[in-house]
Amino acid sequence: MAEVVILPDADAVGALAADLLASVVRERPDAVLGLATGSTPLTTYRALAALGLDLSAVRGFALDEYVGLPTGHPQSYRAVIDREAVQPLGLTPSLVAVPGGDPIETAGEDYERRLVDAGGVDVQILGIGRTGHIGFNEPGSSFASTTRVKTLTEATRRDNARFFDGPDEVPRHCITQGLGTILRARHLVLLAFGAAKAEAVAAAVEGPVTASCPGSAIQLHPRVSVLLDEPAASALRFADYYRQAWADKPAWQGL
Ligand code: F6R
DSSP: OOEEEEESSHHHHHHHHHHHHHHHHHHOTTOEEEEOOSSTTHHHHHHHHHTTOOOTTOEEEESEEEESOOTTOTTSHHHHHIIIIIHHHTOOGGGEEOSOOSSHHHHHHHHHHHHHHTTOOSEEEEOOOTTOOBTTBOTTOOTTOOSEEEEOOHHHHHHHGGGSSSGGGSOSEEEEOOHHHHHTSSOEEEEEOSGGGHHHHHHHHHSOOOTTSGGGGGGGOSSEEEEEETGGGTTOTTHHHHHHHHHTOOTTTOO
């Protein structure tokens, strides 16, 4: 099962996730990192940038992208990844891939090929949506799915309207790594903050494995770290056990 770590706040989680990423890159300077966008990974990117490592050989693959935004739109995930990850971390722009492009019909297959050619993702950072989505795999997504165009739920469009001038500006479609793609990464690190994520986190970590909660796919993966602040952990049935296991964890084990 997943290892669940409950920490006081998003900064503490970001510091722990950054330490993990740093150890992977120290061992392998051209490691392949799976990059998430949205609010959740920001403390991790900030903490990793503060470590001052040379990340110029690191390769990156974004989870997803909106479909239908003009090139260069500030809320396109290409622009967000450039602003929030590539620049502060000192990544090499040509080594960071974002799905999508023209023609969109074959962009998913192209992305899958690029992931395979890169040797797969070493560590995949994940956020989770209130619908239980990881990447933009909304409820009903196949656990075997690969990168493809999907329709966003209205709930997700509403949640993401905060980044746009209004709810109608949020695209209806996206291209996202599939659940099958995500499950091929060698280590999944799912981060979540705030009480609004508590139900989705509990469903993903402790609920039945079901396409109705795409995040529950993580239960099928042999190496998962779920790093939470207290409010995001508030609906977990076994929270006390996770705290105890973390406190008693043998020093040699690592994440
Ligand atoms: C982003 C992504 C999404 C977000 C999720 C949470 O690349 O794939 O799954 O991680 O929607 O978004 P935030 O972090 O903004 O709460």
